Amino acid sequence: xxxxxxxxxxxxxxxxxxxxxxxxxxxxxxxxxxxxxxxxxxxxxxxxxxxxxxxxxxxxxxxxxxxxxxxxxxxxxxxxx
Amino acid sequence: xxxxxxxxxxxxxxxxxxxxxxxxxxxxxxxxxxxxxxxxxxxxxxxxxxxxxxxxxxxxxxxxxxxxxxxxxxxxxxxxxxxxxxxxxxxxxxxxxxxxxxxxxxxxxxxxxxxxxxxxxxxxxxxxxxxxxxxxxxxxxxxxxxxxxxxxxxxxxxxxxxxxxxxxxxxxxxxxxxxxxxxxxxxxxxxxxxxxxxxxxxxxxxxxxxxxxxxxxxxxxx
Numbered sequence: 001x002x003x004x005x006x007x008x009x010x011x012x013x014x015x016x017x018x019x020x021x022x023x024x025x026x027x028x029x030x031x032x033x034x035x036x037x038x039x040x041x042x043x044x045x046x047x048x049x050x051x052x053x054x055x056x057x058x059x060x061x062x063x064x065x066x067x068x069x070x071x072x073x074x075x076x077x078x079x080x081x
Numbered sequence: 082x083x084x085x086x087x088x089x090x091x092x093x094x095x096x097x098x099x100x101x102x103x104x105x106x107x108x109x110x111x112x113x114x115x116x117x118x119x120x121x122x123x124x125x126x127x128x129x130x131x132x133x134x135x136x137x138x139x140x141x142x143x144x145x146x147x148x149x150x151x152x153x154x155x156x157x158x159x160x161x162x163x164x165x166x167x168x169x170x171x172x173x174x175x176x177x178x179x180x181x182x183x184x185x186x187x188x189x190x191x192x193x194x195x196x197x198x199x200x201x202x203x204x205x206x207x208x209x210x211x212x213x214x215x216x217x218x219x220x221x222x223x224x225x226x227x228x229x230x231x232x233x234x235x236x237x238x239x240x241x242x243x244x245x246x247x248x249x250x251x252x253x254x255x256x257x258x259x260x261x262x263x264x265x266x267x268x269x270x271x272x273x274x275x276x277x278x279x280x281x282x283x284x285x286x287x288x289x290x291x292x293x294x295x296x297x298x299x300x301x302x303x
Contacts, residue, residue: 010183012226015254017184066145069138069174071183072228 085122091176093130105294127168140170169271180229186254216289
């Protein structure tokens with residue numbers, strides 16, 4: 001079994017109010033390390049055995065069509081064992 | 082004239098939209114998200130709510146409902162389509178309209194009576210208004226901030242495709258105070274505030290939302 005991870009993030013130019021809210025909450029709790037925070041989504045897709053090139057291509061397609069909205073988001077696909 | 086009102090799982094405003102269509106003078110026809118048949122309607126409304134629980138992104142799952150395949154085809158042939166609130170989100174996810182609706186800039190769910198200005202009164206859904214007419218209708222959403230890239234924004238502005246703007250303080254961070262847009266042809270309109278909740282002063286802040294539902298009759302007569 002392997003896990004294909006798809007990370008989806010808002011494009012840098014798109015306002016991220018949730019990330020901003022987290023960024024402003026951190027210093028209130030004494031965490032002063034962050035200059036900015038962006039919040040995204042992570043999908044974990046489990047497949048049998050090592051993912052084939054064809055499966056990864058399918059996941060890329062799904063990431064573009066369903067998992068992300070290319071108007072406002074970018075995605076990246078990787079395999080985690 | 083028959084105006085379809087689509088119900089997805091999680092749709093809230095289909096009953097008010099149905100009533101608004103009937104009060105406006107057309108006949109509302111209930112359509113179900115799983116229908117593979119538009120029941121000979123002349124126009125379609127995608128009402129507000131939380132279709133598919135807003136899972137993934139607002140409108141992202143609804144876009145793939147069987148009925149949407151037919152709506153997208155019919156819209157391409159010129160059938161009038163109005164998406165209100167969640168319906169607007171579905172139209173953007175379907176690529177019938179450009180851009181996307183994202184989280185309100187202050188993160189709060191808004192529910193208020195909002196003044197908007199009708200800036201394009203030539204579409205199938207806005208021709209009952211005069212250009213520059215200001216109306217007050219409810220605005221209620223958590224993800225109503227209209228976003229798009231600079232190129233898309235310039236294209237919308239240069240071609241008169243912004244149909245309504247918020248008046249006063251920007252309620253949700255929408256670019257250029259955009260409350261609603263249309264496609265190039267003017268048959269598909271997306272609107273964040275809710276005209277269907279303002280068709281009778283007894284239950285709404287005004288009856289000024291009714292113009293959207295009488296416009297569609299004019300559009301068909303033309």
